[in-house]
Amino acid sequence: MTQPKPPPWKRPLPKARKAPVSLTTAQKNAARDRANAAGRRYPNLVDNMWATKQPKT
Template identity: 55%
Template sequence: MPTPPWKQTKPAPDTAKTKLTPESIAWAKDRARQAGRRYPNLVDNMAATRRQQEASNPDACKLRP
């Protein structure tokens, strides 16, 4: 089982950050509403970021098992 995000170490300050697009933000909000939450939480935002990165770079999904 992978380490939960809140127990992982912080990334280095000089690492690239991913800015969510309006479409990804809407997707995260919709995912939160489907789960019964008013607002997206960390897990929704992380899933939206992963989805956005995989859409922009289709070869990236080949790196994950």
């Protein structure tokens, strides 16, 4: 049998991964364009993640 895990509030915090990335103006515009093309009013997390991989210009 496996040992029961402690509840989430008793577990230690996860280690930080990467520092947050700020989008440039061009990346923000690219995310907005992508959202508009998909019929969304605002860019979602997927659009922003896609924009972070675009070149910073």
